Amino acid sequence: MNTNKYSFYFIYTGLISLLLGLICGLLAGFQYIVPSFFKEILPFSALRPLHTFFVVSWILLSAIGGIYYYIKPIHTKPIKNHFWLFVATGVGIIISYCTKNFAGKEYLEFPSYFYFPIVLGWILFGVNYFKTMKPSFKSWPVYYWMWATGIVLMIYHFTEAHLWLLPYFREHFIQNISLQWKSGGSYVGSWNMLVYGTSLYVMSKINNSNSYATSNKAFFFYFLGLTNLMFGWAHHIYIVPTAPWLRYLAYGISMTEWIILFSIIYDWKKSLSNERKIKYLLAYRLMILADFWVFLNIILALLISIPSINLFTHGTHITVAHSMGTTIGINTLILLSSIAYIIDTENKFTLISEKRIALGIRIFNISFLLFWICLLFMGIKKGYWTFFSNLESFSQFQYALHWSYILFVAFGFGIFVGLYIIVFEYIKNIQSILKNKIGS
Ligand code: HEM
Numbered sequence: 001m002n003t004n005k006y007s008f009y010f011i012y013t014g015l016i017s018l019l020l021g022l023i024c025g026l027l028a029g030f031q032y033i034v035p036s037f038f039k040e041i042l043p044f045s046a047l048r049p050l051h052t053f054f055v056v057s058w059i060l061l062s063a064i065g066g067i068y069y070y071i072k073p074i075h076t077k078p079i080k081n082h083f084w085l086f087v088a089t090g091v092g093i094i095i096s097y098c099t100k101n102f103a104g105k106e107y108l109e110f111p112s113y114f115y116f117p118i119v120l121g122w123i124l125f126g127v128n129y130f131k132t133m134k135p136s137f138k139s140w141p142v143y144y145w146m147w148a149t150g151i152v153l154m155i156y157h158f159t160e161a162h163l164w165l166l167p168y169f170r171e172h173f174i175q176n177i178s179l180q181w182k183s184g185g186s187y188v189g190s191w192n193m194l195v196y197g198t199s200l201y202v203m204s205k206i207n208n209s210n211s212y213a214t215s216n217k218a219f220f221f222y223f224l225g226l227t228n229l230m231f232g233w234a235h236h237i238y239i240v241p242t243a244p245w246l247r248y249l250a251y252g253i254s255m256t257e258w259i260i261l262f263s264i265i266y267d268w269k270k271s272l273s274n275e276r277k278i279k280y281l282l283a284y285r286l287m288i289l290a291d292f293w294v295f296l297n298i299i300l301a302l303l304i305s306i307p308s309i310n311l312f313t314h315g316t317h318i319t320v321a322h323s324m325g326t327t328i329g330i331n332t333l334i335l336l337s338s339i340a341y342i343i344d345t346e347n348k349f350t351l352i353s354e355k356r357i358a359l360g361i362r363i364f365n366i367s368f369l370l371f372w373i374c375l376l377f378m379g380i381k382k383g384y385w386t387f388f389s390n391l392e393s394f395s396q397f398q399y400a401l402h403w404s405y406i407l408f409v410a411f412g413f414g415i416f417v418g419l420y421i422i423v424f425e426y427i428k429n430i431q432s433i434l435k436n437k438i439g440s
Pocket residue numbers: 018021022025026028029030048051052055319320321323324327328332408409412413415416
């Protein structure tokens with residue numbers, strides 16, 4: 001068979017990253033309650049980058065592993081090189097964070113020389129992708145376009161995110177900060193291309209039909225996603241004095257993409273036969289749950305994109321609810337659905353495994369909903385304190401939120417338990433696939 005074990009290694013490493021990310025998130029959350037907790041070893045300033053590094057690695061590694069698995073590249077050597085390059089770079093970045101060797105900008109706080117191996121990994125991925133997919137180029141369904149675009153634009157925007165190293169950008173504050181958010185927003189858009197492409201691929205396969213992925217609606221969604229990727233970032237910098245048209249444009253288009261994604265999953269659900277739903281039950285359930293979270297996130301995002309509300313929510317936990325709401329509720333659920341589909345295709349889940357995962361999904365979803373509401377509550381409190389409460393000091397305000405922090409960590413622990421159950425079952429199944437089918 002043409003299944004490369006490295007596609008599973010990518011997914012496996014992604015799942016481990018997810019667990020490590022959850023542990024760092026919990027430790028960081030615990031420092032809200034007891035600021036001195038673990039501080040000597042890893043302060044919040046190191047735990048937060050470690051947490052975001054691990055969870056972003058989870059998203060990228062599992063998306064990449066899935067794409068390698070789905071397209072089955074002819075050349076397997078570059079996949080091996082790509083994998084080990086990313087693992088070695090990841091270890092280097094973890095060491096940098098643990099030794100508090102920071103450089104760079106928010107979310108990319110590692111020393112800038114790590115740019116080179118990361119970009120090389122993406123180039124290896126891109127060359128392999130285009131070589132494999134070139135023969136079928138003329139009849140590509142939308143998901144192949146999304147993956148191709150995601151890879152190319154990831155290389156471009158990741159490079160752009162490092163332009164601040166050049167004096168022209170570093171020395172001009174407005175250009176510098178605008179470029180930081182432009183590139184940051186756009187490379188999140190690029191990984192969304194990889195993840196949403198994955199969701200369309202999995203939905204097509206579960207449905208056993210490509211009619212959706214070749215439909216006008218799907219291509220409209222693709223172009224809309226691309227427009228968002230290019231311009232949607234500007235809603236991050238409303239408060240920076242850039243050209244006004246940029247802000248109007250960003251506001252106008254920044255929400256459209258998700259509305260279409262929501263409607264595509266909704267239509268797919270309606271068109272699916274019971275037989276196909278049962279055949280890929282877990283992948284189906286996780287995808288439907290992602291749709292629910294797309295819906296909740298649309299409402300929040302629509303609200304916080306209104307400039308006068310954005311002024312109030314900017315820099316509060318409402319922004320964190322938006323970023324965690326989308327990375328957990330949409331990206332993570334779609335990727336878990338993709339892995340469930342891969343496992344079911346290779347090595348049907350046992351009934352016990354299926355039941356355990358279903359329990360994990362339930363624990364995860366309830367905890368996540370409460371966690372998200374808690375973040376919104378904390379954000380509203382902070383916005384109120386910033387603008388309307390001029391008598392209360394910051395320490396008094398922090399003290400008043402003590403119980404919210406405790407609840408935040410308790411619900412975070414629920415997310416950890418739910419996801420741990422799912423990840424544990426996935427890892428067991430992947431190990432058995434690797435052992436039985438690929439002989440690794
Ligand atoms: C799949 C699981 C998770 C994902 C994808 C995720 C993602 C993220 C992202 C993207 C951020 C950056 C937010 C921003 O800059 O606006 C963040 C921050 C954070 N996350 Fe998570 N997260 C996950 C689970 C958790 C859990 C279980 C906890 C436990 C309490 C947690 C605690 C935190 C904390 C404390 C921060 C820092 C917020 C701040 O700056 O005050 N995360 N997470």
